[in-house]
Amino acid sequence: xxxxxVIKSELCNGCGLCLSVxxxxxxxxxxxxxxCSSASGECDWCTLCEAVCPTGAISCPFEIVFSDDx
Amino acid sequence: MTPQVDxxxxxxxxxxxxxxxxxxxxxxxFEKRAERGEMVLFEGKxxxxxxxxxxxxxxxxxxxxxxxEQILHLARPGDSFNDVPVLxxxxxxxxxxxxAPALLYALGKKDLEALLQENPRLAxxxxxxxxxxxxxxxxxxxxxxxxxxxSRVARILLxxxxxxxxxxxxxxxxxxAAMAGTAREIVGRSLKALEEKGLIRVExxxxxxxxxxxxxxxxxxxxxxxxxxxxAGPGE
Numbered sequence: 001x002x003x004x005x006v007i008k009s010e011l012c013n014g015c016g017l018c019l020s021v022x023x024x025x026x027x028x029x030x031x032x033x034x035x036c037s038s039a040s041g042e043c044d045w046c047t048l049c050e051a052v053c054p055t056g057a058i059s060c061p062f063e064i065v066f067s068d069d070x
Numbered sequence: 071m072t073p074q075v076d077x078x079x080x081x082x083x084x085x086x087x088x089x090x091x092x093x094x095x096x097x098x099x100f101e102k103r104a105e106r107g108e109m110v111l112f113e114g115k116x117x118x119x120x121x122x123x124x125x126x127x128x129x130x131x132x133x134x135x136x137x138x139e140q141i142l143h144l145a146r147p148g149d150s151f152n153d154v155p156v157l158x159x160x161x162x163x164x165x166x167x168x169x170a171p172a173l174l175y176a177l178g179k180k181d182l183e184a185l186l187q188e189n190p191r192l193a194x195x196x197x198x199x200x201x202x203x204x205x206x207x208x209x210x211x212x213x214x215x216x217x218x219x220x221s222r223v224a225r226i227l228l229x230x231x232x233x234x235x236x237x238x239x240x241x242x243x244x245x246x247a248a249m250a251g252t253a254r255e256i257v258g259r260s261l262k263a264l265e266e267k268g269l270i271r272v273e274x275x276x277x278x279x280x281x282x283x284x285x286x287x288x289x290x291x292x293x294x295x296x297x298x299x300x301x302a303g304p305g306e
Contacts, residue, residue, distance in 0.1 A: 002274070044274070059242045062240065065278055
């Protein structure tokens with residue numbers, strides 16, 4: 001299952017900036033609070049939503065791993 | 071109060087202006103709409119107006135001769151851009167591109183000059199805004215010129231890496247920026263530089279360290295640039 005951005009709904013002020021920059025339609029606004037849309041396309045982890053969020057309500061954490069490649 | 075005046079009174083440029091002054095000012099402001107991806111300004115073209123963001127997000131950036139992009143900042147509602155070159159009558163110092171559908175208000179150079187001569191309060195506000203921008207750009211210059219941010223980012227990646235089975239930390243670019251003592255934009259640039267050198271691979275929500283020893287060398291201070299470029303200055 002594809003990852004989705006992490007949302008702290010208590011910090012969301014419903015400004016919708018993240019929604020406006022999301023080109024893969026992974027986010028939706030429900031009752032004035034942003035959340036990940038289950039019906040939408042997969043998130044391509046561009047992290048623009050995190051970059052534009054004025055309240056730090058949305059984040060796109062990276063898992064950092066070593067490669068198994070030789 | 072019109073929606074335009076209601077917006078103008080909230081932004082730092084026009085703080086403290088009376089309703090009459092704001093209403094007069096609104097007569098000089100013109101609207102511009104930009105679709106996602108649309109260029110609003112091109113670097114090097116004559117600077118004709120200062121822009122204020124009513125809604126949407128605009129990426130302000132410079133492009134190097136070899137096509138690399140350096141984001142200066144992401145301007146959000148209430149922010150202004152292209153302020154610096156407008157008053158001296160220069161050219162746009164940076165390009166600007168809308169990354170979300172945007173509504174902008176703009177104030178032309180001649181109108182801004184006329185308003186400044188009539189209103190000392192406006193002049194003081196603009197000095198404050200420009201001072202803030204100078205501080206922001208100085209911090210960016212310091213990061214780009216004197217600090218080995220890429221080394222610190224490399225070290226953070228090595229220290230945070232796990233085996234892919236949930237043992238490693240998960241970090242946002244914002245968190246890496248805070249740990250490295252730099253701006254989020256610089257972290258993005260550092261990750262891109264490390265990826266271009268083949269030391270890491272960014273795949274969706276994973277940063278995969280592909281050459282641990284080489285990344286360790288960068289973390290220890292080894293320069294990423296070809297040797298011919300390293301004598302040009304103290305930059306990254």
